[in-house]
Amino acid sequence: MNDGSPQLQRVLYIEDEEDIRLVAQIALEQIGGLTTKTCASGPEGLEAVDTFVPELILLDVMMPGMDGPSVLGKLRQRHARNDIPVVFITAKVQPDEVHRFKEMGAEAVITKPFEPMTLAAQLQEIWSHFHAHRK
């Protein structure tokens, strides 16, 4: 279904937990029909922004080495494609933390455990909202 807003097609998911990457990839590709690339770390993800050219980045908050907020910071400060909407995905779910993540520049925050059957639809909705506000 298309309500006139552009359809989300390419998602980059940066997540250090291998099992969660696999579950999300199946959910996004098989349920949502999205082209998905997964990366296991922040630096790997930042490289993939150039090679994979995602329309939206799904970004884990707590990762060893470079955490989600640091990845977002680097993307916004230095990267040529610094306007890609970023959605944080996190197991830290206190409302004040969600508020803080949005203040950092996240387009939205999805909490873990996420619903695999509706994950792609959730991202599509965030994507549509992002484009509507851009206009």
Next chain:
Amino acid sequence: MMSNREDVKDLLNRTKAIVETIVDGVITIDHQGLIDTVNPATEKIFGYQAEELIGRNVSMLMPDPYQREHDGYIGNYLNTGQKKIIGIGREVSGQRKDGSIFPLELAISEMVVNEQRMFTGVVRDISQRKETEEKLRAAMRRVHEQRIKDEFIATVSHELRTPLTSIKGSLELIRSGSVGAVPEQVSTLIEIARKNSERLLLLINDILDISKIESEQMNYRMIRIPVRAFLESAISDNRAYGSQHSVEFRLGNCSSKLNMYADPDRMMQVMNNLMSNAAKFSKPDSHVELSAQECDGGVRICVKDEGCGIPATFKSRIFDKFTQADSSDQRQISGTGLGLHISKAIVEQHGGSLSFHSELHQGTEFYIDLKNPFSDEAKPDE
């Protein structure tokens, strides 16, 4: 250089004035440790009059073990020249006339008067400074402990939810059939696993909330909320859950002008708890009504069900942790038994109250009462 007797007298007067008005105690003792002079500050610090001190051994101003060992210190210094305190300021303990012991800073210097070796001690009562330092240390300890607890909660939350994300996600995908068909018996077992992972997640959420509430770490983002829109949103959010129990949520009386001051996420958490309880304990094909009105200058939100009611013996324990009504029917009903405890704490931390009225086999009404800073503009329009 002194040119005449007046100058000398003037200098002596000045010196005397300094010694008598200085806030530090000044004590002179002879080579045997006997007190020769004390200034008024010394009297004030130790609680003695000068005449009670002069001629007596200075060790009377010290608690044990300094008292017993003091003469030894002086003797040792006079014989060997080995300094322990003399010429070196240090913190020691003093003893007042009333027996109380207090910390003091002591600086001792040596002088020769009329060919006699004398010692001058300058003492400063540092009780207040020590007390402030101790308070500061205690505050820093509390901050440190709080930070450890914050980190613990964040870590527990992350470490418990991360494996649950994989477990729940995998089970959902298998259950949906999107990764291939599964035999019926496997499907039944998958459903059992999925339901129990859901239950585990609820328990983790509730325990984390309890932990935050009990350590007063729950942060509230207080804003003005239009009550009618809030209740409509609560109905929309819980409609699917109500359907699972064949219960319909509906909006009763509520003025569109009514506002409340609350954290919308936490207050919605309370509504979700009350509404899910109402649905779980209602008869199939019944209604749960949400309404709100101005009450005692504040706002009262009511969640009314047509359910089984709360047994009289259970009413006093309903807000306790890990409690559910203990009848054979109700033991079948899922839940952690923490929801009402958390809801009550959240409402109370808003400065409000959570109460109920229940008739067995007729239904229950839960009331959220909030103080309303907007009450003047919140008059019902009917």
